[in-house]
Amino acid sequence: MKLDQLEKSGREAIESVTTIQQYINGTFTVPASGKFFTNISPFTNEKINEVAAGGKEDIDQAVMAARSAFKGEWGTMKIEERMKYIYKIADVIDEHIDEIAPLESFDTGLPLAQTKKMVARAAQNFRFYAEMVKSRLVGEAYQVDDQFINYTIYKPVGIAGLITPWNAPFMLETWKIAPALATGNTVILKPAEWSPLTANRLAEIIDKVGLPDGVFNIVHGYGEEAGAALVAHEDVELISFTGETTTGVEIMKNGADSLKQFSMELGGKSPIIVFDDADFERALDACVWGIFSFNGERCTANSRLYVHESIQEEFINRLKERVSNIRVGDPMDETTQIGPLIHKNHYENVRSYLELAKDEGAELYSGQIPADVESGNFVAPTLILNAEQEMRVVQEEIFGPVLAVMTFKEEEEVIQKANGVRYGLAGYVWTDNIKRGHRVAQKIDSGMLWVNSQNVRDLRIPFGGAKHSGIGREGGHYAFEFYTEAQVVHVALEDHYIPQFGK
Numbered sequence: 430m431k432l433d434q435l436e437k438s439g440r441e442a443i444e445s446v447t448t449i450q451q452y453i454n455g456t457f458t459v460p461a462s463g464k465f466f467t468n469i470s471p472f473t474n475e476k477i478n479e480v481a482a483g484g485k486e487d488i489d490q491a492v493m494a495a496r497s498a499f500k501g502e503w504g505t506m507k508i509e510e511r512m513k514y515i516y517k518i519a520d521v522i523d524e525h526i527d528e529i530a531p532l533e534s535f536d537t538g539l540p541l542a543q544t545k546k547m548v549a550r551a552a553q554n555f556r557f558y559a560e561m562v563k564s565r566l567v568g569e570a571y572q573v574d575d576q577f578i579n580y581t582i583y584k585p586v587g588i589a590g591l592i593t594p595w596n597a598p599f600m601l602e603t604w605k606i607a608p609a610l611a612t613g614n615t616v617i618l619k620p621a622e623w624s625p626l627t628a629n630r631l632a633e634i635i636d637k638v639g640l641p642d643g644v645f646n647i648v649h650g651y652g653e654e655a656g657a658a659l660v661a662h663e664d665v666e667l668i669s670f671t672g673e674t675t676t677g678v679e680i681m682k683n684g685a686d687s688l689k690q691f692s693m694e695l696g697g698k699s700p701i702i703v704f705d706d707a708d709f710e711r712a713l714d715a716c717v718w719g720i721f722s723f724n725g726e727r728c729t730a731n732s733r734l735y736v737h738e739s740i741q742e743e744f745i746n747r748l749k750e751r752v753s754n755i756r757v758g759d760p761m762d763e764t765t766q767i768g769p770l771i772h773k774n775h776y777e778n779v780r781s782y783l784e785l786a787k788d789e790g791a792e793l794y795s796g797q798i799p800a801d802v803e804s805g806n807f808v809a810p811t812l813i814l815n816a817e818q819e820m821r822v823v824q825e826e827i828f829g830p831v832l833a834v835m836t837f838k839e840e841e842e843v844i845q846k847a848n849g850v851r852y853g854l855a856g857y858v859w860t861d862n863i864k865r866g867h868r869v870a871q872k873i874d875s876g877m878l879w880v881n882s883q884n885v886r887d888l889r890i891p892f893g894g895a896k897h898s899g900i901g902r903e904g905g906h907y908a909f910e911f912y913t914e915a916q917v918v919h920v921a922l923e924d925h926y927i928p929q930f931g932k
Contacts, residue, residue, distance in 0.1 A: 431761045439531035449480040452632035454494035455642030461486035471538035471769040472805045483650030488658040491646040495588045495615035498643030512559045519555035534760040536626040538769035551603040558611040565906040583913040585613030587666040590659045595621035596726040608908040618647045663687040692901040696826040697854030700847040701731035705739045707859035715883040725830030729855040738836045752796045769805035776806035779829035786822045848874045853895030
């Protein structure tokens with residue numbers, strides 16, 4: 430791994446990685462069980478460090494700390510004072526970007542050139558929600574003649590349990606933590622066990638900021654132990670989960686007894702539709718970036734291509750050319766475009782889908798993996814050609830650098846195909862006919878749809894999916910619907926009529 434090309438702070442951050450503990454009630458502490466698990470490098474498949482394996486006792490401790498903070502200093506703190514902490518977290522993240530981005534690449538295999546941008550967005554998440562709380566967390570008033578005035582206020586719900594994924598972990602953790610804290614909740618984060626390094630770095634940053642004890646807690650561990658305990662705990666009011674659909678279903682079942690609120694951002698199998706009048710070069714750029722960036726491990730990846738039959742030959746030939754030229758290699762090399770997949774288990778799963786594609790009658794076209802990185806979890810960028818709608822490789826989420834390529838002739842046909850999977854997270858339409866762009870976009874069953882654009886995110890808009898891709902929306906002021914409770918106060922302005930039962 431090319432650590433020598435990193436800035437000094439990045440090298441030092443990686444070289445200083447040591448055993449990760451829990452962060453509960455403002456203190457780094459060993460897990461109650463005394464157990465740890467091994468974190469493995471996706472690039473070498475060698476040990477990185479040991480990580481606390483939390484369980485029910487750790488979650489119980491974190492809940493006690495979070496409840497105490499919510500009922501105490503944090504819960505009674507004025508908004509202006511709370512926002513100072515939120516801004517300070519953003520400032521300290523900015524101070525450490527050159528450390529955090531290499532840690533993210535080291536831990537996940539994501540290319541450094543991409544993790545630098547992700548980490549920068551993490552600081553923006555905190556500043557954005559500080560501004561949103563000040564400008565958009567406002568109530569309404571309703572006057573009823575001269576008899577009543579009714580008004581609404583928004584109060585934090587309580588303890589937010591946040592369960593985050595291993596793809597872009599630092600950015601996605603802050604995406605949940607920022608609105609949860611900004612609206613006045615306390616937080617227990619259960620990060621993905623495959624990517625613990627930057628979550629621990631975030632705990633160190635928050636500890637440095639001096640957030641009151643118990644406001645922010647991290648319990649590391651396996652989903653079936655630490656995660657399950659967090660979901661089942663009766664004193665945790667909210668669960669925000671990003672991850673695979675089957676896991677999301679289990680989480681909702683396990684949290685049902687305590688009537689938790691859930692926000693679920695789940696799997697995707699998003700279509701990209703390229704009409705014959707599309708800007709060819711821009712559509713090609715967007716298609717390649719949308720599936721092969723983030724190592725293909727992104728929920729909104731355009732993993733199904735539907736290209737109009739009149740341009741299919743040229744478009745597919747150009748796709749092959751691009752795939753052959755994508756630079757696969759060391760995630761610490763800033764020229765790398767695809768690094769290793771996060772974990773050997775995930776690598777084996779993606780590889781199994783490539784074998785399945787051949788069994789289903791499809792043809793594979795793949796790029797090259799350099800011989801000097803073969804010890805890592807590398808899957809070359811791959812096109813599944815001659816794919817058919819009913820194939821499992823078209824219907825199921827692969828979550829790797831794999832694009833299923835199909836063609837279409839008519840508009841209605843491609844709409845049916847685009848909607849013909851159980852997922853509905855995102856979609857992409859490329860056409861110079863703007864009427865058709867709007868028309869097709871509105872007929873696609875997805876929470877988000879981009880027309881003539883790659884996946885450009887605006888923090889103000891709602892993020893979430895339809896069908897099996899999730900429940901609820903986060904992002905912008907839409908997050909307030911999840912992280913706050915609306916309360917209505919009715920005030921009588923005169924002595925209105927009250928029935929006098931029993932008089």
